[in-house]
Amino acid sequence: MKKVKKAIIPAAGFGTRFLPVTKSVCKEMLPIVDKPTLQYIVEEAVASGLKEILIITGRNKKIIEDFFDYTPELDSLLEEKEQEDLLKLSREMENLADVYFIRQKHPTGFADAVMYAKPFTGDEPFAILLGDDIIYTEQNCKPGIRQLADSYELTSKTTVAVMNVSDDYIPKYANIKAHELDERLCAIEKIVEKPKLSEKFSNDAVIGRYVVDKSIYGAIEKVPVPKKGEKYFTDALGLLAKEGMLNGYKFEGVRYDAGNKLDYLKANVEFALRDKELGADFWEYLKKLTEQSR
Numbered sequence: 289m290k291k292v293k294k295a296i297i298p299a300a301g302f303g304t305r306f307l308p309v310t311k312s313v314c315k316e317m318l319p320i321v322d323k324p325t326l327q328y329i330v331e332e333a334v335a336s337g338l339k340e341i342l343i344i345t346g347r348n349k350k351i352i353e354d355f356f357d358y359t360p361e362l363d364s365l366l367e368e369k370e371q372e373d374l375l376k377l378s379r380e381m382e383n384l385a386d387v388y389f390i391r392q393k394h395p396t397g398f399a400d401a402v403m404y405a406k407p408f409t410g411d412e413p414f415a416i417l418l419g420d421d422i423i424y425t426e427q428n429c430k431p432g433i434r435q436l437a438d439s440y441e442l443t444s445k446t447t448v449a450v451m452n453v454s455d456d457y458i459p460k461y462a463n464i465k466a467h468e469l470d471e472r473l474c475a476i477e478k479i480v481e482k483p484k485l486s487e488k489f490s491n492d493a494v495i496g497r498y499v500v501d502k503s504i505y506g507a508i509e510k511v512p513v514p515k516k517g518e519k520y521f522t523d524a525l526g527l528l529a530k531e532g533m534l535n536g537y538k539f540e541g542v543r544y545d546a547g548n549k550l551d552y553l554k555a556n557v558e559f560a561l562r563d564k565e566l567g568a569d570f571w572e573y574l575k576k577l578t579e580q581s582r
């Protein structure tokens with residue numbers, strides 16, 4: 289059994305759904321309360337024991353690298369002022385994980401981005417975490433990607449996160465046909481990227497957490513290059529499904545799609561309500577606001 293120790297985070301997209309801010313601030317750095325969305329993803333990987341992380345960036349993403357670097361001017365100022373709490377926050381990312389970067393040369397999508405990880409992952413299985421999906425888990429629950437990694441380590445099959453969604457969300461996500469193996473695990477028979485509602489297999493969607501091994505590279509290579517647009521990562525997963533090598537895992541936790549404005553706002557509200565310093569005051573404010581609008 290091979291242990292999952294590495295993670296990759298594709299982060300080369302333009303973030304067009306958040307224009308105009310994404311003209312100069314990349315979407316991975318948009319905050320949920322006070323932390324960039326990317327920090328939540330890295331923290332989930334680290335809490336899952338995945339401390340070697342490759343971030344696949346692109347042009348105009350330099351601020352991501354800066355975020356993981358140390359900031360001597362700021363830190364010495366905070367030291368001088370004896371602001372220990374703030375200093376701790378400033379240094380949080382420096383030693384959290386071994387973070388590596390590579391640039392995707394052309395914005396040719398998710399499947400192509402994964403190919404950049406080949407030298408980093410070698411023969412080892414690895415996790416893929418998409419930055420738009422935030423999974424919140426309670427203290428007594430394993431982090432989202434750990435749940436998938438545990439399942440992979442038992443089955444040695446590529447494992448993707450699955451969630452039941454309402455019809456409105458079907459055309460936004462990969463959709464699966466599967467049969468249940470146990471309460472959480474299912475064997476995926478078919479998978480399709482963003483189907484029309486009339487073509488859905490089920491209401492089970494794949495969200496941005498995957499544990500794969502080197503078979504994914506061969507599968508991506510086999511997907512034909514379309515005349516228009518990009519190769520879909522989902523089509524590579526489809527090839528694994530045909531071989532009976534793809535499982536879905538119904539994870540425990542609350543998932544937010546930080547890639548669309550409404551869910552991004554919901555994430556901000558819910559994380560703010562959970563915040564020890566802000567939560568109570570923010571709740572009072574929301575209560576007043578809803579009373580006024582009645």
Ligand code: G1P
Nearest residue numbers: 418421460461462494495496522
């Ligand atoms: C990507 C994947 C899709 C998956 C989704 C989950 O789509 O291509 O299969 O269901 O993430 O968030 P995107 O949101 O980048 O369009």
